Amino acid sequence: MSLEKLMEKFLEQSMEAEDNFYRLEEQRLQVEDKRREEEHSRELQMLQMLGQIFASIRTPSPAPTATPQPSFIPQTNLTVPLARPSLGNRNHPPALIDFASHSQAAGPGLLMEEVIERSFSLGTSGMDNVIPLVRNTIPPLTSKKHKGQDGRIGIIGGCQEYTGAPFFAAISALKVGADLSHVFCTKDAAPVIKSYSPELIVHPVLDSPNAVEEIEKWLPRLHSVVVGPGLGREDMLLKNAKEIVERSKLRGIPVIIDADGLWLVAKEPSVIQGYQRGILTPNFMEFTRLYEAMHHEPLDSSDHKRSAQQLSIALGHLTLVLKGEEDIITDGKNILTCSQEGSGRRCGGQGDLLSGSLGAFAHWAFSSPSDATKGMNPSLVAAFGATSLTRQCNRQAFHKHGRSTTTSDMIQEINSAFKKLFES
Ligand SMILES: NC(=O)C1=CN([C@@H]2O[C@H](COP(=O)(O)OP(=O)(O)OC[C@H]3O[C@@H](n4cnc5c(N)ncnc54)[C@H](O)[C@@H]3O)[C@@H](O)[C@H]2O)[C@@H](O)CC1
Numbered sequence: 175m176s177l178e179k180l181m182e183k184f185l186e187q188s189m190e191a192e193d194n195f196y197r198l199e200e201q202r203l204q205v206e207d208k209r210r211e212e213e214h215s216r217e218l219q220m221l222q223m224l225g226q227i228f229a230s231i232r233t234p235s236p237a238p239t240a241t242p243q244p245s246f247i248p249q250t251n252l253t254v255p256l257a258r259p260s261l262g263n264r265n266h267p268p269a270l271i272d273f274a275s276h277s278q279a280a281g282p283g284l285l286m287e288e289v290i291e292r293s294f295s296l297g298t299s300g301m302d303n304v305i306p307l308v309r310n311t312i313p314p315l316t317s318k319k320h321k322g323q324d325g326r327i328g329i330i331g332g333c334q335e336y337t338g339a340p341f342f343a344a345i346s347a348l349k350v351g352a353d354l355s356h357v358f359c360t361k362d363a364a365p366v367i368k369s370y371s372p373e374l375i376v377h378p379v380l381d382s383p384n385a386v387e388e389i390e391k392w393l394p395r396l397h398s399v400v401v402g403p404g405l406g407r408e409d410m411l412l413k414n415a416k417e418i419v420e421r422s423k424l425r426g427i428p429v430i431i432d433a434d435g436l437w438l439v440a441k442e443p444s445v446i447q448g449y450q451r452g453i454l455t456p457n458f459m460e461f462t463r464l465y466e467a468m469h470h471e472p473l474d475s476s477d478h479k480r481s482a483q484q485l486s487i488a489l490g491h492l493t494l495v496l497k498g499e500e501d502i503i504t505d506g507k508n509i510l511t512c513s514q515e516g517s518g519r520r521c522g523g524q525g526d527l528l529s530g531s532l533g534a535f536a537h538w539a540f541s542s543p544s545d546a547t548k549g550m551n552p553s554l555v556a557a558f559g560a561t562s563l564t565r566q567c568n569r570q571a572f573h574k575h576g577r578s579t580t581t582s583d584m585i586q587e588i589n590s591a592f593k594k595l596f597e598s
Pocket residue numbers: 335336337338339340402403404405406433434457458459460522523525526
């Protein structure tokens with residue numbers, strides 16, 4: 175046999191061996207994920223039992239025979255005022271409604287008039303309502319865990335011009351508690367991103383001829399993907415990003431789309447339309463672009479909540495986070511507003527902190543048992559976690575650095591902001 179033929183055969187065999195390896199690895203990861211979900215739900219049950227025990231010690235019940243509370247969250251938090259009835263069904267009187275039962279009742283084919291807006295403002299009452307749900311989804315840090323269990327997050331972005339954005343997103347995912355952060359970027363961006371941090375795993379594949387296949391190999395190991403930070407708008411990169419979104423959808427992986435990824439969605443909404451594990455995080459400019467692409471008319475900016483809700487519905491009840499003075503989070507059926515105090519400092523990169531951390535929050539929310547979010551859409555809970563965290567980081571960093579505050583200063587605050595919001 176000629177040397178050439180031998181080489182060909184060798185290559186064929188090694189490709190086969192590699193394929194087998196990935197197939198086995200995928201099966202192993204599926205088993206591992208299932209075990210992790212069961213473990214997580216057992217831990218949650220134990221915590222809930224402990225909560226009940228503590229609650230009964232701290233507040234002795236006047237009626238010892240009363241039914242015990244099913245969870246940490248006081249039942250009153252499940253019932254919130256129905257806000258702005260004029261936006262919803264006019265026949266609905268302002269009333270108190272039960273969140274869990276309402277969520278189940280609301281179907282995907284809801285008419286605009288039937289949409290009931292629920293506005294949680296992150297004043298005292300919003301904190302009380304949604305922050306405990308975020309807390310329920312956060313995996314406890316225990317000695318029983320192995321590396322990877324708390325999140326393997328992929329960032330699709332990073333090109334010659336933008337290396338900071340994917341770095342901010344990837345490091346933020348790690349700093350909130352994900353175990354591994356992968357950046358899939360262009361060849362020339364990779365050494366730069368690697369040089370910022372040894373903690374990131376950087377794949378220089380996004381502009382390679384077989385980019386999609388290279389990245390797809392990793393998808394079985396990823397718990398969520400964040401598409402867009404520093405992606406740029408070159409056709410070839412957008413095409414590869416689009417294909418990665420399609421393949422992530424086939425695997426049910428939560429997909430967060432930000433920055434230039436939203437440019438792609440404005441051009442081809444079908445890439446994410448209707449995917450219930452998709453979350454878009456536009457700033458106002460990106461939002462306007464998306465709105466006008468979907469509705470073919472200029473955005474009426476007098477009512478941001480209504481416009482956000484309309485866009486979410488047009489995109490098949492996708493979760494939208496419209497960032498701004500207050501962050502508006504909606505899946506078309508429910509609206510949360512996060513107005514956690516931040517600061518007047520608007521340096522670039524804050525949105526990357528938000529989308530990167532959302533990668534971790536989304537994985538946690540989607541892998542939690544449904545009673546952890548009390549029937550609320552996990553995307554909404556995750557988005558609320560990430561927006562309140564980003565704004566709290568901004569506030570704390572501004573307190574220390576004033577007008578010199580940059581996104582790196584905000585990243586330094588993640589641990590203490592996280593503790594303050596979710597662990598105190
Ligand atoms: N250090 C880095 O590498 C950074 C890179 N970034 C990347 O830069 C690329 C382009 O992002 P851009 O955000 O500039 O996108 P665009 O090129 O779409 O620009 C949006 C423009 O809108 C303006 N804008 C934002 N909010 C506004 C509002 N409420 N009202 C009026 N104007 C508003 C901004 O100043 C910006 O000039 C993305 O890939 C992004 O990820 C940014 O994430 C910032 C940090």
